[in-house]
Amino acid sequence: MVDILSTEIQYLNGIGPKRAKILASELNILTFRDLLYTFPYRYIDRSRIYAIAELDADMTYIQLRGKVRTMNIIGAKRGRRLVIYFYDDTGSIELVFFKGIKWIQEKIKANTEYIVFGKTSAFNGKYNMVHPEIDEVTESQMPYGSSMTGIYSSTDKLKNAGITIKTFSKFEYSFISKYLEQIHESLPAMVIKENNLCPLKFALKNIHFPTNMQALGQAQYRLKFEELFYLQLSLLKQKNVRMNESVGHVFTRIGDYFNTCFNNIPYELTNAQKRVIHEIREDMRSSKQMNRLLQGDVGSGKTLVAILSAMIAADNGFQTCIMAPTEVLATQHYEGIFALIKNSSIKVELLTGSVKTAKRREIHAGLEDGSINILFGTHAVIEDNVKFKNLGFVVIDEQHRFGVAQRAKLRTKADISPHILVMTATPIPRTLAMTVFGNLEISVLDELPPGRKPVQTIHVTENQKDRVYSFIKKEIDTGRQVFIVYPLIKESEKMDYKNLQDGYEEITSIFKPPKYVTAIVHGKQKNEDKAYDMKLFVEGKANILVSTTVIEVGVDIPNASLMIIASAERFGLSQLHQLRGRVGRGSDKSYCILMTGYKMSKESKRRIELMCYTNDGFELAEEDMKMRGPGDIEGTRQSGLAIPLHIAQLGKDSAILSLARKRAIGILHNDPLLKAKENQLFNYQIERLRNETDITDYSKIS
Numbered sequence: 001m002v003d004i005l006s007t008e009i010q011y012l013n014g015i016g017p018k019r020a021k022i023l024a025s026e027l028n029i030l031t032f033r034d035l036l037y038t039f040p041y042r043y044i045d046r047s048r049i050y051a052i053a054e055l056d057a058d059m060t061y062i063q064l065r066g067k068v069r070t071m072n073i074i075g076a077k078r079g080r081r082l083v084i085y086f087y088d089d090t091g092s093i094e095l096v097f098f099k100g101i102k103w104i105q106e107k108i109k110a111n112t113e114y115i116v117f118g119k120t121s122a123f124n125g126k127y128n129m130v131h132p133e134i135d136e137v138t139e140s141q142m143p144y145g146s147s148m149t150g151i152y153s154s155t156d157k158l159k160n161a162g163i164t165i166k167t168f169s170k171f172e173y174s175f176i177s178k179y180l181e182q183i184h185e186s187l188p189a190m191v192i193k194e195n196n197l198c199p200l201k202f203a204l205k206n207i208h209f210p211t212n213m214q215a216l217g218q219a220q221y222r223l224k225f226e227e228l229f230y231l232q233l234s235l236l237k238q239k240n241v242r243m244n245e246s247v248g249h250v251f252t253r254i255g256d257y258f259n260t261c262f263n264n265i266p267y268e269l270t271n272a273q274k275r276v277i278h279e280i281r282e283d284m285r286s287s288k289q290m291n292r293l294l295q296g297d298v299g300s301g302k303t304l305v306a307i308l309s310a311m312i313a314a315d316n317g318f319q320t321c322i323m324a325p326t327e328v329l330a331t332q333h334y335e336g337i338f339a340l341i342k343n344s345s346i347k348v349e350l351l352t353g354s355v356k357t358a359k360r361r362e363i364h365a366g367l368e369d370g371s372i373n374i375l376f377g378t379h380a381v382i383e384d385n386v387k388f389k390n391l392g393f394v395v396i397d398e399q400h401r402f403g404v405a406q407r408a409k410l411r412t413k414a415d416i417s418p419h420i421l422v423m424t425a426t427p428i429p430r431t432l433a434m435t436v437f438g439n440l441e442i443s444v445l446d447e448l449p450p451g452r453k454p455v456q457t458i459h460v461t462e463n464q465k466d467r468v469y470s471f472i473k474k475e476i477d478t479g480r481q482v483f484i485v486y487p488l489i490k491e492s493e494k495m496d497y498k499n500l501q502d503g504y505e506e507i508t509s510i511f512k513p514p515k516y517v518t519a520i521v522h523g524k525q526k527n528e529d530k531a532y533d534m535k536l537f538v539e540g541k542a543n544i545l546v547s548t549t550v551i552e553v554g555v556d557i558p559n560a561s562l563m564i565i566a567s568a569e570r571f572g573l574s575q576l577h578q579l580r581g582r583v584g585r586g587s588d589k590s591y592c593i594l595m596t597g598y599k600m601s602k603e604s605k606r607r608i609e610l611m612c613y614t615n616d617g618f619e620l621a622e623e624d625m626k627m628r629g630p631g632d633i634e635g636t637r638q639s640g641l642a643i644p645l646h647i648a649q650l651g652k653d654s655a656i657l658s659l660a661r662k663r664a665i666g667i668l669h670n671d672p673l674l675k676a677k678e679n680q681l682f683n684y685q686i687e688r689l690r691n692e693t694d695i696t697d698y699s700k701i702s
Contacts, residue, residue: 004182005033013174019163026155036175037646039207039223040150043216046117047147053090057122061151061165064088064116065137068108073101084108084134086116093120094128100162104134113137117149117166131159133166148210172208180205186685187226188678195663197222207647221656224648228660231645233674234686236664239440240672248289248419249392251281255315257373260344261308270447273301279443280309283419284393290419293437295428296445297617298581299452302423303333305445306395307340307374309421314346314373318392321375321413323382325398327352328534332556333397334376351377351386354527382409390414396422425581426574427617429625432650446618454615455563455584457592459608468564468593469510476516476543480561480588484546485579487570503566504546511544518544549575558586568594568611569604573624576607577617603627625650644692 009029010020023029029038044061052064066088073082082104084095095116097104108114118132152168185192185200192199198206202215203222210216269277276294283290296302310320324330334350341348349363349372366372370389375381391414422440433442460468472482484507486500500522508518519533519542536542540559563583568576576594584590594608610623650657667679674683 003184004179005031005036007032009035012171013178014170019161022157022161022163026158027153032175032179035171036204038152039647040152042151043148043210044151045147046149049115051090052088052093052127055091055093055120055127057120057127059120061117061119061149064093065113066116067113068110070110071105071108086114094126095132095134096128096130098131099160108134131164133164147212148216150208169208176205176208186681187229188681191229191663195225195659197225200226220647223646224653224656225660227645227648228653228657229664230682230685230689232657232661232664233667233682234690236661236668237672237674237686240668242291243288244673246289247416248287249284249316249318249416250287251284251312251316251318251392251419253315254281254312257314257344257346258308258311261311261340264340264342265304266339267450269304270301270445270449272445272447273305276305276443276445277308279441280305280421281312283441284309284312289417290421290441292421292441292443293433294421294423294443294445295433296423296425297427297448298425298578299448299585300445301449302425302445303336303397304340306397306421306423307337310374310393310395311346313393313419316392318390318418319367319370319373319375319388320393320395321377321381321388321391321418322395323377323379323397325378327354327378329397330376330378336556337374337376346373347371348374348376351375351380353378353380355380382413386413388413391418394418394420396420398424398426425578427577427621429618429622429650432621432625444618453584453587453589455580455590455592457580457594457612457615459568459594459596459612461596461598463598465595468595471591471593472511472544472562472564475562475591476511479559481537481540481542481557481559482544482562482564483560483579483582484544484564485566486546486548487567499567500546500548507544507546516544517542518546521545521547523548549579556585557582560585561588561590563590563592564595565592566595567597568608569596569600571607573607573610573620573627576611577620580611580615581617644689 008020009015009023009031010017012032012035015023023035027034027038029035046063048063049065050059050062052066055062064086066086069085069087069092071082071084073080075081080098080101082097082101084097084104086093086095095118113136114134115137116129116132116134118129120127120129122128149165149169150172151165154163154165154168180201183201183204187197187200191197197203198218198221200222203219206215206219207223210219280290280292283292294302294305296305306322310322313320322330322333324333330352331350334348337348347366349366351360351363355363363372363375364385364387367375367386367388375388380386428437475482484503486503500520504518504520511518517536519536521530521533521537525533533542533545537545538557545560560583563580565571565576565579571579580592583592592611594611596604596608600608606627610620614620648656667682668674670676671679674680674686
């Protein structure tokens, strides 16, 4: 099958090697397919012509119709510009050109009627357009028979190279007019008919040059459905392949290790924890390798589920490795297990970068002879010299903090793939979870353990600092501890760093020692200094911890009852929720104070309102995705998808996604591995789409 779409872009009429080079570097457009599937992100109605008197500085791209009165070149040679004075019956506007001056002077004639298309702006009280399109009025002014002009993503380099909106439209039209009929349909007739989709050729023509709004809607729906359908089909087929081919350890026994640990738990498990442990146990005894994602909001009890599951592995004679992203979190998991394993002979160890050589050798030996049942650790556990006798279960905590290659390395530590449980405390919206992790089994902990009280969240502005400081003193006087977080978004940002230091100095001047002890933690500290200050706070010797977001994950201080987030408007919803989760871990009433400037953007106000409204991380995640899109949600970058999305938006197209998934499940129900002759088009498209991205699908754990 000859595919015209794989042709290099330089061979399209009007492009050539020079333009091809800049299209490749700026927009990653290398082939005809890349160009055709670069869709407009919005459209302008070209059927509407505005009067100059209607102009507003807030307008984007508009059309004017009028005549040229005069043209003048202003300025010296380097900074010169051509100013065209353009008028209609209602007023005048300046059209400004910095490039192509000679060509424009030769093209434009006075007292000739033109259509001008561009973006308005105001300067010194006058309206102007910089580098607008300007064309003589003809009988058919609509471009390529379309009443709408698509606006494509661009860059300054493209504009400087003369590749404007109009030029880009010409590229698209050049392809469509010459090659559209050579494009093969990418969905079987059955799927098109059952889902009431328009043909591919119709969709591709009308996505670039819609004949009307109805045609545009049909084109968008077809292209979105197809992307999401193939994404789901790819993930679900991959899951079927794994289930068909994978061989896993069979853990049938529940013995003393599990029962002792279970009996040591000082409270009743939530129904959600019981359900998830049952799901994991069913996986472990199925003879297939488990690949399960465990989602749980902060404080929902994920670690306990992981430890009880590790006990099942131990009861069946296998070792467990629990890997965490930071030494603080790994140590916390390790120290937390001892209350659960009293009266048990199970042996656990901790391996991190700071473990001394002699102890490290002892741990290596215990892993190789099988005497160590459970190993907690950081990246240190995937070093080449760490070998297990019989690794049967792997837990990866805060999975998005590890790369695919790092996680895959754990797979090499065992002859048969170990059962794998990946955990995240970042609530992921349902639509995103089924898309990014569509080839994994998913478990959700959606209940908090008994005794946990919701954190009361309060919004204050910076001019209310004195009230906040009084409240801090009140909490400390009752024996509680306080977090104060500053938005050091990047450790290299000098302004942020100064704000952190200024904040620390202000806090220590108000909360003076020896009555108050304030610790500070940030990424620029030496590890030993950071560990020292963190230890002061963990052990209750410091009342206040001034910090950046390094404490977002992994600090469990039941005595901390107050979280203050400075410049809270600079954080995303997910990050605010993670930070809030550092308090409320004991049985006492806890508070989160979001301190902001007086002026905030509309989006910032909405985030703060949502934080004060709900403690539900999944509800916040859904709102976050609607506001920012999936690409910004931590750990779920859209570029990591198995198939690239050019037009579908996971936050907005959940209804189409659900339908596409349902259709994909129906097809795979009858042909799980897509081996039937009539399904070969599906395989061809999946393979082609997967090859379109060079990013490893990070949901593939082993």
